[in-house]
Amino acid sequence: MRILIGADTFGPDVNGAAKFAERLAAGLVARGHEVHVMAPSADSRSGTWTEEHEGATLVMHRLKSWRWYPHPWLRFALPWRIVKNSARVLDEVKPDVVHFQSHFVVGRGLSIEARERHIRVIGTNHTMPENMMQFTLVPKIFHKIFLKAAWSAVRNTFERADAITTPTRRAADFFEQSTGFTGVHAISCGLQVSNYTPNLEPRDEKVVLFVGRIEAEKNLDELLKAFASMDPSIGAKLELVGHGDQVKHLEDLAVSLGIRDRVHLAGRVSEEYLKEQLRRASVFAMPSIAELQSIATMEAMASGLPVVAADAMALPHLVHDGENGYLYQPGNIEEFAQRLTDVLTASDRERERMQKHSLRIVAAHDIDRTIDTFERLYRGETVTDPVTDLAPERESDEAGAGR
Known part of the structure; x- marks a missing residue:
């Protein structure tokens, strides 16, 4: 498959969402898929080139970005250009599927333009708006209003996805309660x-x-x-x-x-x-x-x-x-x-x-199981979420294993 991953944070950023996107992309390349990544530039450059991430060569579509100074390192793609940039990248890549990693900027643009082109869309949520409050500069008195608007933005983007995922069952339950969506898949980020x-x-x-x-x-x-x-x-x-x-x-x-x-x-x-x-x-x-x-x-x-x-x-x-x-x-x-x-x-x-x-x-969180599941989602197949919570071993089982 030709897969386009959209991310608001990607290497060299160091955080869970960026690391997952890198490992997923690299794992898909190892399985023979053609993987493109659309993400904000990490510096003043923008354009299309190849980069090495997690041992794999990825085609990167780096968007012009600005630094968000309330945050210690975050850069963001320009919101007012994201729809146009998404259309351009989609027309260049012509992916079989788009997988966005957040709703903030890149996910919003890609989901809008992918739906226009009848391209399958998978959305994964790694964040809660509540986690970003300290970086918004919004006065505390307006936090409730801001959070309501933020969750509305989450719903607007994710409703364009054919399937929604988040890393754990608790996170999926929280997402469903906060957005009103149902059928959110719990798929571990995984690791090698x-x-x-x-x-x-x-x-x-x-x-x-x-x-x-x-x-x-x-x-x-x-x-x-x-x-x-x-x-x-x-x-x-x-x-x-x-x-x-x-x-x-x-x-x-x-x-x-x-x-x-x-x-x-x-x-x-x-x-x-x-x-x-x-x-x-x-x-x-x-x-x-x-x-x-x-x-x-x-x-x-x-x-x-x-x-x-x-x-x-x-x-x-x-x-x-x-x-x-x-x-x-x-x-x-x-x-x-x-x-x-x-x-x-x-x-x-x-x-x-x-x-x-x-x-x-x-x-139970090995990334091969994660990639197996996402490949099926990309193809539109029925997916059963991987079981990652293991039942406690009985003492007798442990004793038997030690004999």
Whole structure:
């Protein structure tokens, strides 16, 4: 098939939606499809050329973009030119299917013009308007009005799609409740599990790791406060990998909490450094309450890490309390600290049990299953959503497996 993927954020951007779009595009190329990507330019250039992403060569249609300065890195395609640009790219590519990754700008333009040309359209939602409020500059008194308008814009774009997907069942249920749509598919973003090397060995040091955007929606204040309230005799260290507008705030908070010497804000890092930290860490922490899936958490699980995460949105799909880690009630700093302590002080046998559960759960999210499902959607075939929530293993099953 000839497939056109439309995205408002794409590599070199570093976030879940961009990473999913890259991996999907690369996986489709590996299966012999012709893949084009339409996305905002990452700099002042615009035009059509090839780029390497996730080891695959993609035909990129980069649109002239502007920087959205309330956000630390986001660039956006010019809204008043998006319909014309979408028409131009569609007429050049003549795709069999269009798959847009958000409704903001690119998805809106492509869905309008694809419908005009009777091209099949798939829409995937990775965001909630609520997550963007901090970057809109809209006064708090007008937030309800803004959100109502924002959800209306979501509906207007996604109603042009032949099929709608989102990464988890909880996210699909939330999307249906917020828009009135039905039949939204839950299809994991997935990841190439084989690209990660689990480290099941006992740890020489105790490292709590977070990977993701360093922004307010990630609730990293809670992580620092929980870490600070843990018993110092545990000897734990905290590492935050990622970049965002909260870096200075978190540095100052670490100083005020008296833990600055035990907190490392690594910033943007190479893939090699990230994988090294995933193998080195003792536990992965995810305090966000707005995750529609969390690719970073899946990467940690594929590396064999136990996880302590907020009991919110889609994280319980990945973190099965008491199996591969623990959930805590958002805002409960004492519980968060206790759960981190539980993992860091667990016996080697208990820790290995949690690690193996992480590997078992994340195996259901292998990206090959995701691509299989999207190929069927692209062709207009009936789709059964992949099962990614595994039932708990019985103790007798585990004992049998160990014999």
